[in-house]
Each structure stands twice: as structure tokens, then as C-alpha cells.
Amino acid sequence: MTRPLLLKSGHTPISAIIPYAPDLTASELPRGIALLLDAARLEKPETDPQEIPTALEGIPVIIRCRPLTHDTALSKDLALAMRMKADAVLLPQVRHGADIQQLHAYLDVQEVEAGLELGKTTIIAISGDNGAGVLNGSSFAGKSERLKALVFDPLAFKADIGLNGKESLVEITARAMTVMAASAAGLSAIKFGDTSGSDDHYSARAIMAQRDGFDAVMAATLSQARIARDSLTSET
DSSP states (O other): OOOBBBBTTTOOOOOEEOOOTTOOOOTTTTEEEEEEEETTTGSSSTTOOOTHHHTTTOOOOEOOOOOOOOOOHHHHHHHHHHHHOOOOOOOOOOHHHHHHHHHHHHHHHHHHHTTOOOTOOOEEEEESSSSHHHOOOGEEETSSSSSEEEEEOOHHHHHHHTOOSOOHHHHHHHHHHHHHHHHHTTTEEOOOOOOOSSSHHHHHHHHHHHHHSEEEESSHHHHHHHHHHHHHSSSO
């Protein structure tokens, strides 16, 4: 493992990230699980984003934002994260450490305007969803104390560079480069990817992620979240 993913001071390190579902409650979620909410989906009028954290108090909350290239949408997403007092924002299509510095500056402004503690909101960067982000892995070190983790997303990465089909040497190399970039910068490494199939298949993928050096993975269900927690906190 590179570095345990901590989004709340004094809390259990995060081993799995699970998408928000309306029927989830804090009592159902095992320790070491963070909740992911997509800001774009929370724009729907039937969803009141200010009510979601109430039923899940104590669970680390991550807001997925639109990329830096979508200025207006990103500004709305960050304002939503402030209203929800999210623990972290997840930024896709991160291509260089300069992107982290830009987001850091945006968060400074948003936190001041919202009356929140400066530096409260941390950053999780999806640098492994594009070729440039993988190749520029060394640029992320020291860019922001807010930055906590780099993410490798194999499906998005393959789409970005025009790969399809089964795992290739390029994908394997990019995965390793993301883990090494995170380790060199003192960050956690997170793996997104396929959550389909049986729990046994998911367990095998989670164990492989742990052996590859990842600290946390994406899960689709509570069952998968528990599997990920057990797999990524083991010493094997």
C-alpha cells in the first residue's frame, strides 16, 4: 500500500468508495467506507442535496465534480460541495499538477464564501483516466496539501487513448505508473473499474488491486464494500 486514505481526521482509513443510494443509512455502512455523490445527478429537482448527509452523518462524503474544462458546471458543483460540507471533491480528467493548483485556488474561494474552515475540503484526482495524466504523474507532488489521492480508471483510460477489448500492456503500465506517482507524492492510490459479476469475481479483483499497491477501490454494493474492506486491509 502507498498511504492510507484518510478523509476525516481520526477516522478509519477508506478502503472502498460506494455510490450514494437513497435507502442507505449510516448504520448499514461498514467502517472504512466513503460515499460518492455525483454533482451532476444531484442537480435533479427531486433530490435535495442538503438532506442527504443528515441520514449518513459520520460517513465521509465525496462529491464528483465536472472537469476543469467545464467552468460553469464545476463552479456549481463546488458550491454544492460547500453546502453539503463534503469531505472531498473528486475531479476527473486531471492532466497535470497545475490542474490541482487551479482547483485548490477555486476551493479557497468557495470555502471563504461559504464560511467554512479554509482547507477543509480535500481533493481526489482522477489522473488515470487519460494518457496525459498518467505520463505527467511526477507533476502532482507538492502541488497542494489538499490532494489526498490519485485514481486509476481503466475504462476511461482505454477510451481516452483509443484502446478496447481485453487488458493490454499499455493498461498494465498505466496502472503501475499511477500507483508509483501516488507513492512518490505521498498520496493514496485508488482503483476504479468493473464492479459487475459475482462477489467471488469482485473479491479476486479487490485482492489483485491490493497486491498492485492500491489503497482503495470502487464498490457498487454493500456486499462489495465489505469485501473490499477485508481485502485491502489484509496483509497478504
